[in-house]
Amino acid sequence: MTSEPKFHIIRWVIFALVALAIIIPVIVSEKIKLPDTSSRVVKNIYDKIESLPAGSPIILSIDFDPSSDEELRPMTMAILRHVFRKKLRVIGMTIWSPQSSGLMGDIFTTAAKMENKQDGLDYVIMPFKPGGSSVILNLSQDIFFTYPKDYKDKSTKELPVLKGIRTLKDMKYAMCISAGNAVDVWIVYGKEKGKMPLGAGCTAVMATDYYPYLQSGQLVGLMGGIGAAAQYESLIGEKGIATERMKPQTVVHSLIIILIVVGNIVYFTRRRKG
Amino acid sequence: MPESITTMQIIETWLAVGFTLMIYTFLYKDNPIFKLGEYIYVELTAGYAVCYAWFTVIWPDLIYPLYRALTVSFHIKQWEKPLESHENLWLIIPLVLGILMLTRFSSKFNWLSRYTLAFIMGSVSGMSIPLVVSANIFKQMVPTLNPFWGPEVTIFQTINTCLILVGVIAVLIYFFFSVEHKGAVNKVARLGIFYMMVSFGAAFGYTVMARESLVIGRVTKLIKWASPDYYYATIILLFIIIGLVVLTELFSSRGERTE
Amino acid sequence: MIKRQLPLLIAFAMGVIFIIQFFIPHQISQDLLTWVNKWLMIIGGISLLLGIYSLLNFHYLQIFRNKPGWGFSLIMFFSFLISVVVGFTPSLINVILPLPESSVQSAEQVKEWYRITGLKDGSSLDWIFRHGITPLSATMFSIIGFFIASAAFRAFRARSLEATLLLLAAVFIMLGQTPLGGMLWSGIPDIMTWILSTPNTAAKRAILFGIAMGSISFSLKIIFGIERAYLGGKN
Numbered sequence: 001m002t003s004e005p006k007f008h009i010i011r012w013v014i015f016a017l018v019a020l021a022i023i024i025p026v027i028v029s030e031k032i033k034l035p036d037t038s039s040r041v042v043k044n045i046y047d048k049i050e051s052l053p054a055g056s057p058i059i060l061s062i063d064f065d066p067s068s069d070e071e072l073r074p075m076t077m078a079i080l081r082h083v084f085r086k087k088l089r090v091i092g093m094t095i096w097s098p099q100s101s102g103l104m105g106d107i108f109t110t111a112a113k114m115e116n117k118q119d120g121l122d123y124v125i126m127p128f129k130p131g132g133s134s135v136i137l138n139l140s141q142d143i144f145f146t147y148p149k150d151y152k153d154k155s156t157k158e159l160p161v162l163k164g165i166r167t168l169k170d171m172k173y174a175m176c177i178s179a180g181n182a183v184d185v186w187i188v189y190g191k192e193k194g195k196m197p198l199g200a201g202c203t204a205v206m207a208t209d210y211y212p213y214l215q216s217g218q219l220v221g222l223m224g225g226i227g228a229a230a231q232y233e234s235l236i237g238e239k240g241i242a243t244e245r246m247k248p249q250t251v252v253h254s255l256i257i258i259l260i261v262v263g264n265i266v267y268f269t270r271r272r273k274g
Numbered sequence: 275m276p277e278s279i280t281t282m283q284i285i286e287t288w289l290a291v292g293f294t295l296m297i298y299t300f301l302y303k304d305n306p307i308f309k310l311g312e313y314i315y316v317e318l319t320a321g322y323a324v325c326y327a328w329f330t331v332i333w334p335d336l337i338y339p340l341y342r343a344l345t346v347s348f349h350i351k352q353w354e355k356p357l358e359s360h361e362n363l364w365l366i367i368p369l370v371l372g373i374l375m376l377t378r379f380s381s382k383f384n385w386l387s388r389y390t391l392a393f394i395m396g397s398v399s400g401m402s403i404p405l406v407v408s409a410n411i412f413k414q415m416v417p418t419l420n421p422f423w424g425p426e427v428t429i430f431q432t433i434n435t436c437l438i439l440v441g442v443i444a445v446l447i448y449f450f451f452s453v454e455h456k457g458a459v460n461k462v463a464r465l466g467i468f469y470m471m472v473s474f475g476a477a478f479g480y481t482v483m484a485r486e487s488l489v490i491g492r493v494t495k496l497i498k499w500a501s502p503d504y505y506y507a508t509i510i511l512l513f514i515i516i517g518l519v520v521l522t523e524l525f526s527s528r529g530e531r532t533e
Numbered sequence: 534m535i536k537r538q539l540p541l542l543i544a545f546a547m548g549v550i551f552i553i554q555f556f557i558p559h560q561i562s563q564d565l566l567t568w569v570n571k572w573l574m575i576i577g578g579i580s581l582l583l584g585i586y587s588l589l590n591f592h593y594l595q596i597f598r599n600k601p602g603w604g605f606s607l608i609m610f611f612s613f614l615i616s617v618v619v620g621f622t623p624s625l626i627n628v629i630l631p632l633p634e635s636s637v638q639s640a641e642q643v644k645e646w647y648r649i650t651g652l653k654d655g656s657s658l659d660w661i662f663r664h665g666i667t668p669l670s671a672t673m674f675s676i677i678g679f680f681i682a683s684a685a686f687r688a689f690r691a692r693s694l695e696a697t698l699l700l701l702a703a704v705f706i707m708l709g710q711t712p713l714g715g716m717l718w719s720g721i722p723d724i725m726t727w728i729l730s731t732p733n734t735a736a737k738r739a740i741l742f743g744i745a746m747g748s749i750s751f752s753l754k755i756i757f758g759i760e761r762a763y764l765g766g767k768n
Contacts, residue, residue: 011683015301018486018682022493034712039726066670070491071484098326099319099670102662127330130577134570137401141567145360149334188402188409204484204710208477211729212738215438216417218409224480226487227710245490250711252486252682257704259686264700267690290668297672301679309605315669317609318661320585321616325658328621331578335571360571368572372579379586388540388764390576395763396544397569399752400551406752410745414738434731441735442742449743466739468698473736475699476728479706482681489678492671 014259021255025248032247036234037227041214044221045199046082046235048173054087056172057165059139059196062104063096063182068203069103074242075201075229076107076177082236084115089161090123091171093147095135096182101128105151124161125151132182133189140168140193168194177201177223183210187218201228279503291499291507294492295515306522307515336372340365418442441469541758548756589613620658702728 025032052058060079064072083090092108094100108125117123126147129135138146143165147156156162164170174196176186183200191198199220200210207224214222223232226249229242296311339361345351347363375390377383421427422435447459448466455463500508551569554562592606691697708714709725754760 010686012301014683014686015679018489018679019493022490023497026490026494026497035715037712037715037722039722066667067674068488069667069671070675071487098323098330099662099666101326101330102659103667105659106663128326129331129335129574130327130581131570131574133398133401134573134577138567138570138574141563141570142359145567145571148358148360188405192405192409204480204487205477207480208473208729208733209737211734212414212417212741215730215734215738216413218413225483225710226490227483245487245494246711248490248494249483249486250713252490253482253707253711254713256482256486256682256685257707259682260689260700260704263686263689264691286664289664293665293668294672297669297676300676309602310608311669312673313605313609314612315666315673316588317612318616318665318669320588321613321620322658322662322666323581324585324617325620327578327581331575335578336575364568365575368575371572372576375576375580375583378583384765385536388536389543391763392540392544393547394573394576395755396547397551397573399544399755400548400554401566403552403749403752404555406745406749410741414741418738434727437731438735438738441732442739445736445739446742449739466736467695469732469736469739471695471698472702472728472732475702476706476733478699479703479710482685482703482707483710485675485678485681488671488675492675 017255018252021251022248025251029244029247034246034250036231038231038234039228041222042228042231043235045079045175045223046221046232048197048199048220049079049082049086049088052086052088052172055089057089057091057162057170058083059091059093059168059171059174061174061176061178061182061186062092062094062100062107063176064103064179064203065097065099066103068179071203071226072177072179072201072229073103073107074226074240074245075223075232077111077240078229078232078236078238078242079175079177079201079223080107080111081115081238082232084111084117084122085236087122088172089165091126091143091162091165092123093126093135093139094128095132095185096128096178096180098128101125101151119152120150120154120159121161124156124159126156127151132185136168136185136189137193140190142167168196171196173197173199173220175199175201178206179203180206183219187213191218199223284504284507287499287504288507288511291496291504291511292515294496295508295511299515299519302519305519307518335360336365336369340369440465445469537764540764541761545756545758548752552756616658616661619661623656 049058060076060083062076080090090108092104094104104125108119108123111117112119112123119125127150129146135146143162144156150156150159168174168190171194174186174190174194176183176190176198178201183202183206186198186200190196197220198218199222200213201223202210202225204225204227207222207228210219210222210224213219223229226242226245230246233239233243293311293314296307299305300308339358340363342353342357343361343363343365346353346357371390371393374386377386418435418439420435421431423432444462444466446466448455448463448470453459496508498504500506547569551566554566589610592609594600595606596603596610689696689700689703691700705714705721705724705728708717709722714721714725751760755763
């Protein structure tokens with residue numbers, strides 16, 4: 001057998017194994033029980049939100065699009081449900097892309113329905129504006145100038161949820177949930193100008209990049225990927241999608257470790273044979 | 275007990291399953307079915323972006339406020355609502371700059387777009403310098419040496435701080451190519467490489483979690499949509515799409531044989 | 534002069550103004566920052582159209598010159614038109630046919646039907662986003678998950694000390710993120726935390742310093758006119 005078809009077959013076998021590693025745990029999900037995990041960096045975000053009094057205004061910057069929806073939606077839902085239960089006033093915004101606005105509307109509506117919250121009274125969603133750092137710098141000056149109208153074309157000055165708020169400095173907490181470098185933009189522009197506590201949620205790919213900011217205190221806490229979302233769900237006592245997905249996640253991680261080990265065994269065996 | 279599923283929801287599900295499976299045909303190899311899905315995605319997104327640019331920026335932040343400001347300033351029209359702070363004649367400046375930007379389409383006048391680009395690049399560069407120095411340099415220097423000593427600092431924390439300090443210096447020396455990496459410099463640079471390998475390994479471990487969670491999300495939905503509630507959408511469309519891929523393979527191989 | 538020198542002068546002036554602006558707390562300085570950022574947001578919105586024009590122009594040429602794959606370019610144009618027509622039609626109808634004022638109730642009903650922005654939840658454009666763009670986008674990026682597994686088998690070899698360190702770190706992180714790590718040995722999550730908070734932090738911080746200094750020097754080069762690539766063109 002020539003090496004090229006053999007290479008394709010090995011690849012397809014691996015793809016099939018990955019698919020099975022996901023399908024089987026999903027089908028037998030109810031029979032699998034995994035212990036809860038926790039980490040200090042996720043708990044810091046939970047503790048910060050818990051410490052805020054009712055009525056405190058916070059900003060939630062949803063900076064991801066459908067390509068990262070599967071990974072970041074569970075985290076966003078968990079955070080939103082927590083802040084809604086704490087009766088905090090939530091300003092939803094995005095600096096990522098037009099697609100983030102559509103997602104944000106859907107997530108907020110779903111969470112608001114679950115926690116019985118009203119648009120305009122308990123939360124407001126702002127439309128996407130391009131410019132990234134420019135949007136954040138303008139927020140640090142005047143929220144109403146940056147967003148004269150909300151996502152539903154209502155004048156922001158007339159919304160009860162924004163009463164007594166003018167700039168980023170009036171925010172008691174900000175959190176950026178991002179699939180790209182929006183967290184970096186929030187740290188450099190938002191945190192420096194607004195001086196409010198800042199938390200971050202990100203895809204697991206980006207998580208390792210933000211540990212220097214955690215250590216320096218520029219970030220209160222960090223949620224990286226679906227694992228952090230599962231931890232947060234257990235903290236708020238609402239085990240949902242993220243917790244369920246940790247079951248196939250665990251199996252797939254085990255599969256990949258096995259593939260790495262087997263690949264190395266094959267490599268060293270061949271090397272020894274010369 | 276799940277809510278009853280409407281006909282529209284079933285159509286939407288079949289559409290989502292179809293698109294998902296079209297993209298997954300790439301796992302076999304690049305093929306026309308995958309390309310079709312890819313191109314539909316790119317252009318739907320582009321059209322969506324155009325609508326968004328108009329409805330959230332160009333119309334509400336430029337055209338409409340400027341129109342109101344012009345009609346009030348030149349007494350052309352009376353408005354019920356008074357002008358707000360963002361509605362004034364200064365908006366002519368971004369209008370002109372935006373039009374100049376669009377001259378990039380013209381081979382004769384595209385030099386005019388340089389004014390807008392210079393405005394943007396100069397402003398953004400100027401705004402970013404002090405903030406980057408503060409956030410990414412000054413605020414990162416102190417924790418490199420902290421916590422080192424104190425009544426509440428444990429020996430483990432002191433060791434960790436020393437390791438971080440050594441690591442930061444070692445990695446910075448690795449990237450300093452103005453000095454030849456020989457002797458002691460080479461040894462320190464190699465230590466920097468070890469630190470980076472551990473960091474990249476951690477990044478790889480996290481990347482696995484990130485990418486696999488995306489697959490798990492899609493496959494979980496495909497399993498849900500294979501149920502009788504959705505008329506076995508996944509299963510039926512899987513066979514149809516495999517059939518289409520096989521047909522395209524047969525046609526393309528027949529075409530190659532003819533050539 | 535006006536084609537090259539004047540833009541460089543504008544870049545210099547804006548750069549210096551905003552470096553100085555950071556240190557001036559006066560209201561005029563803050564208003565300047567606010568207004569210029571607003572203008573940048575507006576110009577950003579107009580610039581979105583540039584990128585899309587360039588994409589459409591490429592595909593137009595593919596069709597016009599009958600190049601291989603022109604059929605796909607035609608499909609792309611069709612998809613683009615669907616999005617744009619669906620997005621703009623409600624607003625155009627609202628402009629062409631004014632809302633009837635005979636009764637408040639009917640005006641509200643008509644307004645609801647026409648949906649002025651065409652972007653709200655439940656609008657046609659939103660439908661395209663949820664049931665077209667979302668599944669396509671989500672699936673496109675999920676493919677990498679399969680290829681990572683394939684790469685793990687074929688490419689990740691402990692050929693040297695550095696590669697071994699990389700693999701060990703990856704294995705500890707993969708185990709530590711899931712409950713499996715804790716179940717195998719209680720020390721795995723602690724090792725994972727230490728890897729992330731010590732060697733990883735050190736390496737990333739050094740890289741962060743490098744990137745920060747690089748971006749500052751690049752910004753200064755733009756302000757002083759040394760970096761001119763963004764202007765483009767020969768003259």
